[in-house]
Amino acid sequence: MAAAENPQPKRDTYRHGDLRNALIEAALELxxxxxxxxxxxxxxxxxxxxxPNAAYRHFADRDALLHAVSQAAMAQVARTxxxxxxxxxxxxxxxxxxxxxxxxxxxxxLRYAQEEPGLFRAAxxxxxxxxxxxxxxxxxxxxxxxxxxxxxxxxxxVDAGLLAxxxxxxxxxxxxxAVHGLAVLLIDGPLRGLHPTQAHDAGQHVIDMIERGI
Amino acid sequence: MAAAENPQPKRDTYRHGDLRNALIEAALELxxxxxxxxxxxxxxxxxxxxxPNAAYRHFADRDALLHAVSQAAMAQVARTxxxxxxxxxxxxxxxxxxxxxxxxxxxxxLRYAQEEPGLFRAAxxxxxxxxxxxxxxxxxxxxxxxxxxxxxxxxxxVDAGLLAxxxxxxxxxxxxxAVHGLAVLLIDGPLRGLHPTQAHDAGQHVIDMIERGI
DNA sequence: CCGCCCTTGTGTACAATGTCCACATTCGCA
DNA sequence: TGCGAATGTGGACATTGTACACAAGGGCGG
Numbered sequence: 262m263a264a265a266e267n268p269q270p271k272r273d274t275y276r277h278g279d280l281r282n283a284l285i286e287a288a289l290e291l292x293x294x295x296x297x298x299x300x301x302x303x304x305x306x307x308x309x310x311x312x313p314n315a316a317y318r319h320f321a322d323r324d325a326l327l328h329a330v331s332q333a334a335m336a337q338v339a340r341t342x343x344x345x346x347x348x349x350x351x352x353x354x355x356x357x358x359x360x361x362x363x364x365x366x367x368x369x370x371l372r373y374a375q376e377e378p379g380l381f382r383a384a385x386x387x388x389x390x391x392x393x394x395x396x397x398x399x400x401x402x403x404x405x406x407x408x409x410x411x412x413x414x415x416x417x418x419v420d421a422g423l424l425a426x427x428x429x430x431x432x433x434x435x436x437x438x439a440v441h442g443l444a445v446l447l448i449d450g451p452l453r454g455l456h457p458t459q460a461h462d463a464g465q466h467v468i469d470m471i472e473r474g475i
Numbered sequence: 476m477a478a479a480e481n482p483q484p485k486r487d488t489y490r491h492g493d494l495r496n497a498l499i500e501a502a503l504e505l506x507x508x509x510x511x512x513x514x515x516x517x518x519x520x521x522x523x524x525x526x527p528n529a530a531y532r533h534f535a536d537r538d539a540l541l542h543a544v545s546q547a548a549m550a551q552v553a554r555t556x557x558x559x560x561x562x563x564x565x566x567x568x569x570x571x572x573x574x575x576x577x578x579x580x581x582x583x584x585l586r587y588a589q590e591e592p593g594l595f596r597a598a599x600x601x602x603x604x605x606x607x608x609x610x611x612x613x614x615x616x617x618x619x620x621x622x623x624x625x626x627x628x629x630x631x632x633v634d635a636g637l638l639a640x641x642x643x644x645x646x647x648x649x650x651x652x653a654v655h656g657l658a659v660l661l662i663d664g665p666l667r668g669l670h671p672t673q674a675h676d677a678g679q680h681v682i683d684m685i686e687r688g689i
Numbered sequence: 690c691c692g693c694c695c696t697t698g699t700g701t702a703c704a705a706t707g708t709c710c711a712c713a714t715t716c717g718c719a
Numbered sequence: 720t721g722c723g724a725a726t727g728t729g730g731a732c733a734t735t736g737t738a739c740a741c742a743a744g745g746g747c748g749g
Contacts, residue, residue: 274744275697275698275699275742275743275744275745276696276697276698276743276744276745277697277698280697280698298512301734301735301736302735302736302737303734303735303736311698311699312698312699312700313735313736313737314698314699314700314737314738314739315697315698315699317737317738318696318697318698319697322736322737323735323736323737385659385664387663387664408665431677431680434657434660434666434677434680434681435653435680435681435684437656437660438652438653438654438656438657438659438660438681439649439652439653439656439681439684440652440656441656441659441660442651442652442653442654442655442656442657442659443648443652443656445599445652445655445656445659446648446651446652446655449601450599450601451622452648463645463648466645466649467648467649467652467653469688470649470653470684470685470688470689471684471688472688473687473688474683474684474685474686474687474688474689475684475688488715489713489714489715489726489727489728490714490715490716490725490726490727491726491727494726494727515705515706515707516706516707516708517705517706517707518706525727525728526727526728526729527706527707527708528708528709528710528727528728528729529726529727529728531708531709532725532726532727533726536707536708537706537707537708
């Protein structure tokens, strides 16, 4: 066989055709195994079968590439949340439904953090400015970002009478704090390596606390 | 004047005398402004007035130095917690006292995160393994780590009858999750740049949630 | 259909960084 | 007093991000 063909087979056309996405794809794979710090520009270009500097035609610098990865990962978080919501049995009464859809938001978030820790960390890796959490590039299939999904779920709780209206403002930050904190504990805190089942239980406990204390 | 004397004045003795601590000190300063990724080995040795390789006589590699920084920062977290606890007016009745000492743990944690974001991030920067959070190098003035302080405060809540005994197990992770999550939101999440007063309020809200939901 | 130009990819180069190896200096103990 | 272990030095190397000038060629105006 030919020499190590890890790098993409040499392309014949001078133009790559879809370099930007190829770089994002490669960077995503790097982030998947190794987190944000594993996203190295030269490795991505290597994988795309292109010289390092070619990346600069599509990204201002490494941070820009990392930002694209972050947005993509955030979108995957949203999709995981949506999937979790879609999985709740649809035959329940409205108030139970609202509650289940709220919990699904947190459960999906935590599930993604455990299934893709590298990408999760990349999603929330902050290169100085993370005010883009609401960009549409961070949206899932329904076009909503994780934060929007959380907000809607909270609105659902209010509509169902499960949350007093005067408690609604700022509630996303209470919920987000608790769930994100647990995610960090599970990924690389003292709870790392917890058995998935136990981790799931811990997640449910935290969500219990949120429902009670919000 | 002589050329830029930013680097430590040349020492006359061949031995430095206290290089290990000098490196940690320098690295702490680097982390203070710029977080863990700003801790660069060569910069630290430069500051200590020593050749880069000298560091390897005291630290296996950059990660080892970073670990020392992390432990030192963790200890500062503990001290901030202790200071906050010491500040609660001591004339209150026992149950109010237990409650105040519990809240002080979270308040101190959040205060440190805001006052020293770089060091805070360094404290929880995980180089693959963070099971050292209970090492005595991470302890504060009373010789207790942040987690131990939290645990004691929770025990205090139980003793005071503010927390049912069957809710005690695992409670540290609920509390830690919520507070740490908020810290992250405040440092480099969507809540970054919040006015200190508002940030403090947000912290109290989160602690309210914990008390209610734990 | 042709030629030009703007976009995209290439080559070369440089400064920084972490880390390795061999060597120099010195402290402290036998 | 002398010798070995600890500590600091010098030089070297691979890897990384990034700048600058150049090449290739696709698409549009004429």
